Amino acid sequence: MTIGNDPGLDRRGFMIGSVATVGAAAALVTGAAQAQSRSTSAGSLAVDGKGTVFTGDTIDGKKVVTSLDVKDLEAGQTHRLYFQGVETPTGQHWYVSVTVTRGAKPGKRVVLTSGVHGDEMSSIHTVHTVMNQLEPAKMSGTVMAVTDISRPALESMQRRWPNQGRGIDLIDMNREWPGNENGLTAPSRHAGLLFNRLLRPNADAAIDFHTGTTGFEVTAFNIGEIDRPEVKAMLDLYPVGQILNMPKAAYPTVLHNAFIDVGIPAIAPEIGAARVLDREMIALFVEGTMNVLKHYGIVAGPMGRTAKGMAVFVGNSGFPVLATAGGLVEHLVKLNDKVVPGQKVAIQRNSFGEVVAEYTAGVAGEISGQRSDAMSEPGNPLAFILFNKAPQDGVEIYPE
Known part of the structure; x- marks a missing residue:
């Protein structure tokens, strides 16, 4: 969750995130045993959307990429891949799940992300639900979903990435964007790899889903800068009662603002409590996200419920x-x-x-x-x- 602040209070010692036990989390890399011959060097990878690079590896039958251009994937189908992220302390890699539903006809590209914080389950389920409703043969354009961005945090269902630089540091990955492929920490490098080689090259618009953090529940609301017309258009398509009109200057290093910085309209929905599935709230954000896909002409059909006629409170x-x-x-x-x-x-x-x-x-x-x-x-x-x-x-x- 991201939210503004008031200057009149002493916040020494104020930390929301959970500090969960992380001893074994960094050693758990799903599918690492199946991946072989991971010798691809950084210098051989395509960067900034200049093509798709397959490593030649497969994990659970899914091909591994180090760079992706969705135009290289067959139209009219759903593709499931792994993106090879930053290396672990043992020299293997953190792999990120990527689902691409490419329509039979060309059109806009929308990127849906979740799992930037490891304790946010309703955000992941929202993206899964949207992707499971898509019919690529009837679509014009592409929807790409990345649902487990901060893999080591997700392994222990905790908010932050357990970085191994000086003992264990717990790093909030939603303060790392757009990242740096040569940065000083693994989370910074991971963010740089994902943003440069996976997310930015395939987005005409983006939605980064979140929830409250462990121990702190939020209502259904969206974060976005309403002075940006394309952002406001997306915000107005969700049937939720609150909008945090957050200027980019407040949190320049969160993921949705990294998209904004490179000219891609983006918002950040907030969906209830951490560590649980709030099906009632999830339904609202699935409906709103499908409205966004209709707005961009990716899927056809009448709009669902929107903010029109609702008493939306904007702060x-x-x-x-x-x-x-x-x-x-x-x-x-x-x-x-x-x-x-x-x-x-x-x-x-x-x-x-x-x-x-x-x-x-x-x-x-x-x-x-x-x-x-x-x-x-x-x-x-x-x-x-x-x-x-x-x-x-x-x-x-x-x-x-």
Whole structure:
């Protein structure tokens, strides 16, 4: 999840992401035993969409590529491949799953990504559901899905990539884009390989799906810059009640903004809680994504539900309500509730059941996220309030 910030608070020690046990995660590379002869050097790879390069390897019957141009794949079919990412500490590779549904007729290319954070399951299921509805023989254009970008994080269902540079560093891969193929960390290099050789060359538009993080649930909302007409057009095609109008300057290194930087319209949906499948929310984002594909003429048919006629709340910042004590958290408002300054939104009790802290809204807005773990220590976010910050107040970035 990505969200704005308020400058008036001390956030020392504020970290949302889970710090899960990662001892064995970096050693688990799906399909590594099946792949042979991985001797392709970086200098021999096609870069920036200049063609498809197959390594000659297969994993579970799926061919491995180090660079992809979807025009090289047969039209009217769905293709399943592995993209060879950065090397692991043992010198093997992290492989990323790639599904390409190429229509029988030419047209626009839309890229769907998920798994940038390893604890976000509803985002992956949303992309799977969309891809399973596509009929390539009836399509004009191409949809490419990449659903497990941060493989080592996904192996242990944790938010961050366990990098092995100085002991184990936990790196948020959604602060690494567009990456650097010669960067100082494996996640930076992995991002650079994917962006240069897989994602950017095959996208006329992109959608990067996320959820809340472990211990913190969000409502159904989209992130995108509404001042960009093509971005606003995509945002308006989703039947969800909130939009975070986030300027690119707030988070320049998240994936959807890396697409924006190279002229590709992109948004980032947020789909409920981490580590679970929220089927009700997933259905909303599947419907909205199919609307986007219809908007670009890739699939035919009438539009589903959109934001038209909905009371969509648009804000440009997220006001954090941070715990000042430890104890059991009781929320007094729900996701999507409107709040006003001074309204009590949560209380906290100690082990005796005594109220040790009360929390109020500091701004007028709507609840966009709440802590889902029932207990909290000081410094954890208990809630985010989507609101509108005045332009003169500037933008401050959360560490997560």
